[in-house]
Amino acid sequence: MPGFVSTRLWSRRNGSFLALRFALRELRGGLGGFYIFIACIALGVAAISGVTSVSRSLTTGIQSEGTAILGGDMAFSLVHRQADADELxxxxxxxxVGRVATMRAMARVPETVNQSLVELKAVDDxxxxxxxxxxxxxxRLDDALAKRDGVWGAVADLALLARLDLAIGDEISLGKARFRVADTIEMEPDKLDGGLEFGPRxxxxxxxxxxxGLxxxxxxxxWTYRLRLEPNTTExxxxxxxxxxxxxxxxxxxxxxxxxNAAPGLQRNIDRFSQFLTLVGLTALVVGGVGVANAVRAFLDAKRGVIAxxxxxxxxxxxxxxxxxCQILALAAIGIAIGLVIGAIVPFAAAGLLSQVLPIKASAGFYPAELGLGLVYGLLTALAFALWPLGRAHDVPPRALFRDDLGNGRSLxxxxxxxxxxxxxxxxxxxxxxxxxDKRIAFVYxxxxxxxxxxxxxxxxxIxxxxxxxxxxxxxxxRLALGNIHRPGALTPSVVLSLGLGLTLLVALALIDGNLRRELGSTIAQKAPSFFFVDxxxxxxxxxxxxxxxxxxxxxxxxxxMLRGRITDLNGVPAEQIxxxxxxxxxxxGDRGITYSDQIPDNSTLITGEWWPKDYSxxxxxxxxxxVAEALKLGIGDTVTVNVLGRPVTARIANLRAVEWESLAINFVMVFSPNTFIGAPHAHLATVTWDDGAAGDAATEREIALLKEVTTAFPTVTAVRVKDALDQVNALVAQLAWAIRGAASVTLVASVLVLAGALAAGHRHRIYDAVVLKMLGATRRRLISAYLLEYAALGLVTAVFAVMAGTAAAGFVVTQIMGLGFTFLPATAGGAAVIAAVLTIGFGLFGTWRILGERPAPVLRNL
Structure with missing residues (x-):
């Protein structure tokens, strides 16, 4: 009869409302045991909402400064030629209309050996x-560039003065003319429009x-023609x-x-980097989800009497x-709220830091859509990892709840x-x-x-x-350590899951970074030419x-x-529709470098089709x-139309070839038959490669000597020293690597939190075990030794998996996405093993030391 009355009581009231009331009453007891839960959710939400908000702030900054970045409302760019009378x-x-000409050239200090590659920019009034x-x-700029006493003025980046040991008022040679350095550039509004730079402005x-004479x-x-349209011109x-x-x-x-779309290249890079960091943040949430599941299981275990x-x-x-x-969602809401507050602050903190790196001003602000995305991710993660342990409590009978651990059952x-x-x-x-x-990368990730x-x-x-x-x-x-690893309620799944994902990500990123540096610093540097000579x-x-x-x-x-051309049609379909x-x-x-040849270029291998004869007409x-042909869905017999010097050239694909891009030799996506460009004005490209094994100071002195001789004898030829270009790329890679490692460390922090939570969740069982063993004569030293062996074994196995999985992931990215060679780096494996061992042993012994200090009497009374 009491059960019947009670059942009617539950059914008479609004079940959901009553459940909410009970949930809120229990939460009055505090958040004990859920701090790790809240921290895991907060960390992941903060990472996702912060990254997406920073990306939005940069995108908004680009859009708000679009006219200044582009230099006009619209820009029409031509390569090799100026606009004709009708076009102008x-x-x-x-x-x-404003006209700007950009190219690379060599600047030299007269009567000295000092010279440098510069990014030349010629501007009109x-x-x-x-x-x-x-x-x-x-x-004023026009005063600085004016011609005085037969010498033109010029303004330059401060880096050029430092590189050539110049002072304001000194002269430099550019091609066949001399220029007086009138001032240095403090701020260039359209700097982003130039793309990647290999020298100072x-x-x-x-x-x-x-x-x-250049x-x-x-x-x-x-040649870029910029338009200033009427005010309020619509999109x-x-x-x-x-x-x-x-x-x-x-x-x-x-x-x-x-x-x-003033800076499409920068926008694409921002989108890709934001996507990567968002996925890293999502990984942190998934790792934190393990902590959520641990906390829920431990919480329900502690509440077994109440549930009964x-x-x-x-x-x-x-x-x-x-x-x-209801309780789990309420606690998740606290973590989400903390994460959203941090995420909302991140754009303001990042704006100042990014201003030192990017030539645009991030538009720091409050972005509800991006914060909403973090909220949704956090809520879904909490539900994904809480529903399973909550669901297992549904059918557990009261007698089992009173005598057994809720989380030990094997039933689904x-x-x-x-x-x-x-x-x-x-x-x-x-x-x-x-x-x-990028859906492909996201799917793979x-x-x-x-x-x-x-x-x-x-x-x-x-295990x-x-x-x-x-x-x-x-x-x-x-024997005690092995028993702790496989016994019911063991920490093994939680430790392996929490550390495994975080370490796998760190190993993968470290191997990608290491292989990229190896390719740039050794493999590519050894194969690459010493110089490119252009024009x-x-x-x-x-x-x-x-x-x-x-x-x-x-x-x-x-x-x-060498010519420059822009693909306008593929099989008669305009490029913008593809x-x-x-x-x-x-x-x-944009434009692509193209060439013609009567034979297969070096560093190329014919895949399919045939090469044309030397006298082909x-x-x-x-x-x-x-x-590239595969990505563009092109094959033998298809047609490609390229606009070169204002003239469309349509050619039929005769063959496909593989190119060894990493050699940095003279390589082109498109190589045409020689009869295609008969009579077309063009320049030539040359490379110089020493392969006699010289390195260090001897190689540098030889290269600098050649550079000086070439620029003196042929002042209009532009020389690009490959080592300088690789140094710039290496510096950029290093900056990105630190940013990526910083972001990936969020996942490792989540792993540490989950590990700490797992140890805390098993705290009660460890106390019982320690007290019983001490009563049976076990000393503190022997117990610590047993726990040390247990944690060391778990850390070692987790590290081995992280190295294997991280190596596989890095190998896929390096070989399949980047198209480079992959080498296993043992130091990375050793680092992962050390990190895993330190974390597991450190946190494990910290918790164990507290457990061993518990007094036996209170514990034995509650057994």
Missing amino acids: AYLSSLGT AYPLYGSLRLSGGG LMISDDAVEDT VQPGSLVR SRIAAIRQDAGEAFPQAGWRIRSRA TFKCIGASGGFVFRVYL PRKRYMLATAVTVGVLAGLALWLAA IGATAAAFVVLMAVARF MSAARRLPAVRSTEL IQNAEKEAFDAFLANAATGAAIETAP RPDPSGAWALR GVPLVSFESG
Whole structure:
């Protein structure tokens, strides 16, 4: 009868409301045991909301400064040639036009040996149309660039003065002309528009370019015409202008950009980096989810008496589930709130730091959508890892609750809870995939994380099974350690899961970083040429070749004709309508270097098709790089249209070839048959490679000596020293590596939190064990030895798995995504093993020392 009355009591009231009331009453007792739970959720939510908010702040900053970054409302870029009279008249009819020419050149200090590669920028009187260029001396740009006493003025980055040991007022030679350094550049509004820079900026007047002799037919120079439109010009009007320009001048071959995509390269990099860091944050949440599951199991274990009482007075399993689900959600809400507060602060803190690295101002602010994303991720993670242990409590009878540990049963929860868990995990993964900028990388990352999670569970079970099946050993401490590994309620699954994911990620990132550095610093550096010489004119090519043969004795010298062209159509379909695989999308963006040859280039291997004969004179043919062709869905017989010097050239694909890009030799995506560009003005490219094994100071002195001789004899030829370029790339990689390691450390922190939580969850059982063993005569030393062996074994096995899984993940990324060679780095494995051992042994012994200090009497009274 009491059970019947109680059952009616539960059913008469609103079950959910009553469950909420009970949940809130129990929470009055405090948050004891849930601090790790809250910290895990807060850490992951803060990482995701903070990263996405910073990305949004940078994107907003780019958009708000789009006109200044681009230098106008619209920009029309041409390579090799200037706009003709009709094109210029059309642009002038739209608004104010400003012209900028950019190229690379060599700057030399007269009567000395000092010289440097510079990023040359020639500007007209209208520059800048938007923003403001500030000079360190505070003067006007037109005054600084003016010609006085027969010498043009120039302004430069401070780095150029330091590199050439110059002072304001000193002169430098540029091509065939001299310039006076009038001032240094403090702020250049459109600096991002230039892309990757290999030298410091040198800015001169547009009128001074002719005197330098650097601009010849086929010279690698980019002419950009910027438009300042009428105020309040809408984006729809800009889109209409873009379309009209394409229809009015279909053969112009210009690249058109607007203020809405002022820095597309930077935006893509921000999106990719944000995606990576978001996935890292999601991994931290998944690792933290293990802590959530541990906390829920320990909490329900401690509440077994309360749950038994509920059931004895008629409460259903569903009611019990709702009571503790409400408590878990309330606690998750606390962690989410903490994470959102931190995430909201991150953009303001990052704005100051990024201002020292990026030439744009991040628009720090409060971004509800990005914070909402962190909230959703945090809530889904808490549910995904809490539903399973909560569901297992549904059908446990009161007698089992009074006598046994809730978390030790092997039975699965009801199908409804298993289905709810599966759906929540699916939504979590689907959301991450849907929001990813690169779906392929996101899919691989999520799949790898899920696989690692499953394999870690299997590894934990294998360790427990192996420990159970090992023959008896004589050592009491070792026998006790093995028993602790496989006994019911053992810490093994929690330790292996928590540390395994975090260490796997760190090992993978460290191996990727190490292999990338090895490729750049040794493999590529050893294979790469010493120099690239650009803009060798046809008239001076024969003399230049003869000069190199004498000046670079013993070196391998390669030359190739070089033009720049932009892919406009594939099989008659405009390039802007094509949606290629992301791995090859770069080939359709901007201009590409192209060449022609009557034989297969070195560092290339024919994959399919045939090479044309030396005397071929039929329709234009082209050889396409196989990887890019696959991404663009091109094959033998397909047609490619490239705009070169304002003229469309359509060629049929005759063959596909693999290119050894890592050699940094003369390589091109497209190599045309020689008859394609008969009569077209162009320059030549040359490389010089010494392979006699010289290194260090001797190699450097030899290279610098050649550089000085070339720039003196051929002032209009641009020399790029490969070592300097690789040093810049290495510096960039180093900065990214530190940023990535910092982000990945969030996962390791989550792992440490989960490890600490797992040890705390097993605190009660450890106390009982220690007290009983001490009563049976075990000394503190022997107990510590047993625990030390247990934690060391778990840490070692986890490290072995992390090294294996991290190596596999890094190998896939390096070989399949980056296309580089992969080498296992033993130091990384040793580092992972040390980290795992220190964390597991350190936290384990810290908790054990407290346990061994417990007094036996209070514990024995409650057994």
